[in-house]
Amino acid sequence: MSSPSVFSSLWRLREYARPALPRLALGGVAGLFAGLLALAIPLVLRELVDGPLASRDTALIIGAAGIVLALGVAEAATVAVRRWLVLTPGTHVEAAMRNAMYERLQDLPVSFHDRWQSGQLLSRQGTDLGLIRRWLAFGIILLFVNLVTIVVGTAVLFTWHPLLGGIFLLISVPIWIYGFAFEKRYAVVARLSQDQTGDLATSVEESVHGIRVLKAFGRGRHALRGFTRQAQDLQGTEIKKAKALAGIWLWLVLLPDIGFALCLLGGIWLASLGQISVGELFAFFATATILRFPLESIGFLLAMTLDARAATDRFFEVMDEPITLADPEAPKHIENPRGRLEFDDVHFRFPDAPAGTPDLLDGVSFTVEPGHTVAVVGLTGSGKSTLTALASRLYEVTAGSIRLDGVDLRELNRDDIYANQSVAFEEPTLFSASIRDNVLLGREDTKSDPETAQKSLDRALDVAQADFVRRLPEGVETVVGEEGMSLSGGQRQRVALARALATDPKILVLDDPLSALDVNTEARVEEGMRRDYGTTSTLIVAHRPSTVQTADHVVLLHEGRIHDAGTHRELLERSAEYRFVLSSLDEENTR
Amino acid sequence: MSDNTVQGVNGEERSSLTPEESARIRKRSLKLLGELVRPVRGRVILTMVVVILSTAAQVAGPALIAFGLNQALPAVLDQADWAPAFLAVGALLASGIVGAVLISWYTILSARVSQAILLDLRLRVFAHTQDLSLDFHESYTSGRIISRQTSDLDAIRELLDSGINQLVSGVLYMSFTAVAMVLLDPISALVIAIALIPLFLLGRWFQRRSQVLFRQQRVASAQTIVKFVETMTGIRAVKAFRARRRNEEEFGEKVENLRGINARVIGLFGIFDPGLILIANVSVAVIVLVGGLRVAGGSIAIGTLLAAVLYAKRFFDPVEDMAMFYNSYQSAAAALEKISGVLEEEPGVPAPQTPVALHTPRGHLEFQETTFGYGNGVEILPKFSLEIPAGQTIALVGATGAGKTTLAKLMSRFYDPTSGRVTLDGVDLRDLDDAHLRRAVVMVTQEAYLFSGTIADNIALGNPDATREQIIEAARAVGADTFIEAMPAGFDTDVNKRGGRLSAGQRQLVSFARAFLADPAVLLLDEATASLDIPGERAVQNALQTLLASRTAVIIAHRLSTVAIADRVLVMEQGQIVEDDTPEALISGTGRFAKLHAAWRNSLV
Numbered sequence A: 001m002s003s004p005s006v007f008s009s010l011w012r013l014r015e016y017a018r019p020a021l022p023r024l025a026l027g028g029v030a031g032l033f034a035g036l037l038a039l040a041i042p043l044v045l046r047e048l049v050d051g052p053l054a055s056r057d058t059a060l061i062i063g064a065a066g067i068v069l070a071l072g073v074a075e076a077a078t079v080a081v082r083r084w085l086v087l088t089p090g091t092h093v094e095a096a097m098r099n100a101m102y103e104r105l106q107d108l109p110v111s112f113h114d115r116w117q118s119g120q121l122l123s124r125q126g127t128d129l130g131l132i133r134r135w136l137a138f139g140i141i142l143l144f145v146n147l148v149t150i151v152v153g154t155a156v157l158f159t160w161h162p163l164l165g166g167i168f169l170l171i172s173v174p175i176w177i178y179g180f181a182f183e184k185r186y187a188v189v190a191r192l193s194q195d196q197t198g199d200l201a202t203s204v205e206e207s208v209h210g211i212r213v214l215k216a217f218g219r220g221r222h223a224l225r226g227f228t229r230q231a232q233d234l235q236g237t238e239i240k241k242a243k244a245l246a247g248i249w250l251w252l253v254l255l256p257d258i259g260f261a262l263c264l265l266g267g268i269w270l271a272s273l274g275q276i277s278v279g280e281l282f283a284f285f286a287t288a289t290i291l292r293f294p295l296e297s298i299g300f301l302l303a304m305t306l307d308a309r310a311a312t313d314r315f316f317e318v319m320d321e322p323i324t325l326a327d328p329e330a331p332k333h334i335e336n337p338r339g340r341l342e343f344d345d346v347h348f349r350f351p352d353a354p355a356g357t358p359d360l361l362d363g364v365s366f367t368v369e370p371g372h373t374v375a376v377v378g379l380t381g382s383g384k385s386t387l388t389a390l391a392s393r394l395y396e397v398t399a400g401s402i403r404l405d406g407v408d409l410r411e412l413n414r415d416d417i418y419a420n421q422s423v424a425f426e427e428p429t430l431f432s433a434s435i436r437d438n439v440l441l442g443r444e445d446t447k448s449d450p451e452t453a454q455k456s457l458d459r460a461l462d463v464a465q466a467d468f469v470r471r472l473p474e475g476v477e478t479v480v481g482e483e484g485m486s487l488s489g490g491q492r493q494r495v496a497l498a499r500a501l502a503t504d505p506k507i508l509v510l511d512d513p514l515s516a517l518d519v520n521t522e523a524r525v526e527e528g529m530r531r532d533y534g535t536t537s538t539l540i541v542a543h544r545p546s547t548v549q550t551a552d553h554v555v556l557l558h559e560g561r562i563h564d565a566g567t568h569r570e571l572l573e574r575s576a577e578y579r580f581v582l583s584s585l586d587e588e589n590t591r
Numbered sequence B: 001m002s003d004n005t006v007q008g009v010n011g012e013e014r015s016s017l018t019p020e021e022s023a024r025i026r027k028r029s030l031k032l033l034g035e036l037v038r039p040v041r042g043r044v045i046l047t048m049v050v051v052i053l054s055t056a057a058q059v060a061g062p063a064l065i066a067f068g069l070n071q072a073l074p075a076v077l078d079q080a081d082w083a084p085a086f087l088a089v090g091a092l093l094a095s096g097i098v099g100a101v102l103i104s105w106y107t108i109l110s111a112r113v114s115q116a117i118l119l120d121l122r123l124r125v126f127a128h129t130q131d132l133s134l135d136f137h138e139s140y141t142s143g144r145i146i147s148r149q150t151s152d153l154d155a156i157r158e159l160l161d162s163g164i165n166q167l168v169s170g171v172l173y174m175s176f177t178a179v180a181m182v183l184l185d186p187i188s189a190l191v192i193a194i195a196l197i198p199l200f201l202l203g204r205w206f207q208r209r210s211q212v213l214f215r216q217q218r219v220a221s222a223q224t225i226v227k228f229v230e231t232m233t234g235i236r237a238v239k240a241f242r243a244r245r246r247n248e249e250e251f252g253e254k255v256e257n258l259r260g261i262n263a264r265v266i267g268l269f270g271i272f273d274p275g276l277i278l279i280a281n282v283s284v285a286v287i288v289l290v291g292g293l294r295v296a297g298g299s300i301a302i303g304t305l306l307a308a309v310l311y312a313k314r315f316f317d318p319v320e321d322m323a324m325f326y327n328s329y330q331s332a333a334a335a336l337e338k339i340s341g342v343l344e345e346e347p348g349v350p351a352p353q354t355p356v357a358l359h360t361p362r363g364h365l366e367f368q369e370t371t372f373g374y375g376n377g378v379e380i381l382p383k384f385s386l387e388i389p390a391g392q393t394i395a396l397v398g399a400t401g402a403g404k405t406t407l408a409k410l411m412s413r414f415y416d417p418t419s420g421r422v423t424l425d426g427v428d429l430r431d432l433d434d435a436h437l438r439r440a441v442v443m444v445t446q447e448a449y450l451f452s453g454t455i456a457d458n459i460a461l462g463n464p465d466a467t468r469e470q471i472i473e474a475a476r477a478v479g480a481d482t483f484i485e486a487m488p489a490g491f492d493t494d495v496n497k498r499g500g501r502l503s504a505g506q507r508q509l510v511s512f513a514r515a516f517l518a519d520p521a522v523l524l525l526d527e528a529t530a531s532l533d534i535p536g537e538r539a540v541q542n543a544l545q546t547l548l549a550s551r552t553a554v555i556i557a558h559r560l561s562t563v564a565i566a567d568r569v570l571v572m573e574q575g576q577i578v579e580d581d582t583p584e585a586l587i588s589g590t591g592r593f594a595k596l597h598a599a600w601r602n603s604l605v
């Protein structure tokens, strides 16, 4: 893995941190200032005690106390100013990055989401961004202030005596060497720990989303065992991190102390030779003592920086993912949408398809004429759902084209596609919101034109045979559980169908939308669709003859191609394959 | 009733609570904290000792240098006596080594303690959420559980990681200094004691305000996570229904809300911290004044005053650390409140007190005067009784929303009946050992949920002890082997998030194979073939005929082809079983099923 350097990784943050930089820099200045004041106070105290206080003059004493008070207030004030300067900009940076990532994720294609676990994404926009915020607000400032202090302090040491300064400098050389080793070691575990945290979040999510399966098989404990293993792995990584930190901290504390000891010895020797005055020696140690904390703090500041770096890398990994299905530069518009959907020699294969196999869709051509209903029929896994996903541009054709009213989907803004076209997926993914909000999800006029929206809602619910919602405790305002789980399977599917209908689209793309319905309900839905959405073009995937029968045209998908197309009757008569796929009457049906 | 307002996750989103409620929640979090710390208390004590020793070693350093300069140097200069100098240098080296070793030991020790506590907490929450029943999960979204397990744990972790050091060394330092101060100059000590009053008041103020804010922060953070998770889960719908823009706004509002609260939390600390410094500095000034006047009056020596002033200054040195500790403590406390709330939730389907074992289930199911409704007051299944003898295959049919799934969920004890009993081989399900129940009764749910992992892993969920051959055999039995073997890595193909790598029918086949592998006495199939093509369904039917020969089965299906293999048909309508007979009898009759069946026959080709 060729990872960019710490600096160039973190440098990328400037994009988001820029607005915060002035305040952060001022905060750094205030930090330096507060540090100076804190240092000055003990010195001033000593002076005052030796001077005015010793004078036993009440007026001078009050004056001295006044100076102490003023300095104290000033210190508190600079600290307050520093905090005030530094802390809110960090939250703005964090929020901006969080929103940017959310925006990006919503824009990234479905194929990205197929691959990425949402736990991973979640930890990148949560914990990770928190690390970056803290680093911006504390880490970088403190690192800067402390490094400046160390450099200046060491220089000052030299002015007291070059030999002693030299000793101190020499002794800190191993720190820098060790620092580099530490960076390598810690960077790896920091990254690992963040990745494992993401995996852990994924497991939690799956264990909740899949709770019904886990309960049905009594596998709660089994899942717990898996989770325990993962959590222990993370624990191990965290301990490794602590060990790396302990390693560098050992040197950061030890080396200055050795330096002190040697300097003390050397200092006394030099003093005995008369090369340094006692006063200078005092001053030397006073300065050296001040360097202790900055030196020690390098350890955790470095760790913090590396954590922030790993978090930044993880953030930009997502942000750098290409939006392969972007809106075109110069989008076209469909002036008068009529609802004609045309597949022209469409090819598609998933990136992980084994080499040598034919494309999943291997040259599919057919047209859904305005107002017509075309049914797609095929065996499980023949690519019907993929076809519908291509029609709504959730995936991109690998060759050929799909045209909406003559315009290639790739030349349209995605939102323009969805303004004309509505989808009902195989899985009725509902949101934990009210039924009304779920059904009206695709409408943008719910606030501006509530009456029309209400009409569409009513019509959609009626046609989808979802009037049961009106008998729910709070009617259409009833909130359905997460993913609509407090509805029955068929109810969920009908609400999802109503959601597709409620946008009053020109084209409906329906992927097996009636699979969870009983025969009677299914018939009523079909009748309603014919009655109220008869002029809407429809592409419908179905396994049941009852659904297929109602279509104007049927295409039979087989091994990536359109094996045959025609009306249901025609196909039934002439195609053995069609009878095999659709017929259950004749048990002996074979090809 | 006010006692229940904060029971479990009730009132979780409220940030201001009555004193009684606060007290109750605090008690519950502290209890949890106690339970978490108890197993590692030995290590905690060790860690504290190490902190004390390393603090001592750190304090020794400057003292030794002072000794070197004040005593050893004059000795060398005046008497050419190097002994004190070597002593000082040696001691300095020794304290440096000891201090460094202790610090790094402390780093590892405290990480071990904090990681042990976090692991314990993670597993507790995980296990408990698994134990909680579906009614809880229906209202408490996965996003909230995830936020308990992630951002709340982060807050606790922050406290654990630095807390012990800050607290112990701070308290130690302050109390040593305080003692020295009292011995040296009681009057100055009195000034410090008086300063403790505003210090305490400021602390109280900070606690009150930050408690509310931290609670809000937990809630706001959970809300962004919930929104985030839901968006990612439903990304297809989000895209296809143009919800992106609106989501961005909504999420942006939540993020801004969280940001605002974070900024306020930090702002509060930005008052608290300088406030503490101010109090400290003012009291030093007062000591200077009072001490100076006493020096003028001649009641103390100037040297004593100098020492007193330096001590006073030093007394307040760890105040910043302590403030930091207090801040992360408050934040962790708010997180612990939420977590302890989840842990306090009782499963709506509790484990039996004295579980009854059922080693060789036969599969005789019975409902006795059972009624059921999902907690929202609507009765879904009015009172009914039903007996399903062992070995019978039942087709359960009826319009959508009739209550078929609900009935099956009662049989697999996803829920307990509101009244009456459900028994398996004469044992009330409520008394049955959970592991035995799960082995005896398996339900293939209407949603074919697959976990990320390989196909083999997913099938093996039916029986984690199964061998590879058994897994492949199960897949073959339901006709899933052909498509699986065509996958890039066969049974080891990763199915992606939620099984998204597979088609809907393929997912159902995998779930089916999973149930096949579990080999239960009672098999409940809820629309398990709804997404299959007709040839696939036919293959499954054939497999079922052999599979179900020796077991009880309830097959819920809208496609009535199942009826062909059923011994008995139950027709449900609005929660009631309205027809119950053999398929032949019902089909030849004139009832609802006869009509339904005729309609279905007509739809076939």
Ligand SMILES: Nc1ncnc2c1ncn2[C@@H]1O[C@H](COP(=O)(O)OP(=O)(O)OP(=O)(O)O)[C@@H](O)[C@H]1O
Binding pocket: A114, A350, A351, A352, A353, A360, A378, A379, A380, A381, A382, A383, A384, A385, A386, A387, A426, B500, B501, B502, B503, B504, B505, B506, B531, B533
């Ligand atoms: N994200 C993916 N990556 C790789 N392969 C995939 C992916 N999604 C689906 N496939 C494969 O593509 C094929 C077609 O899947 P698709 O979902 O389109 O089938 P389908 O015709 O809708 O089947 P069903 O009737 O079961 O719903 C299947 O073999 C499936 O395993």
Ligand SMILES: Nc1ncnc2c1ncn2[C@@H]1O[C@H](COP(=O)(O)OP(=O)(O)OP(=O)(O)O)[C@@H](O)[C@H]1O
Binding pocket: A485, A486, A487, A488, A489, A490, A491, A516, B138, B374, B376, B380, B398, B399, B400, B401, B402, B403, B404, B405, B406, B407, B446
């Ligand atoms: N978790 C729940 N909370 C509240 N009400 C529920 C819950 N699950 C189901 N219901 C309601 O109980 C009734 C029966 O639902 P059930 O799932 O048993 O129907 P079903 O017969 O399986 O229908 P389908 O054929 O559509 O799956 C429905 O009105 C449904 O809205």
Ligand SMILES: [Mg+2]
Binding pocket: A384, A385, A386, A426, A511, B503, B504, B505
């Ligand atoms: Mg499909």
Ligand SMILES: [Mg+2]
Binding pocket: A488, A489, A490, B404, B405, B406, B446, B526
């Ligand atoms: Mg159902």
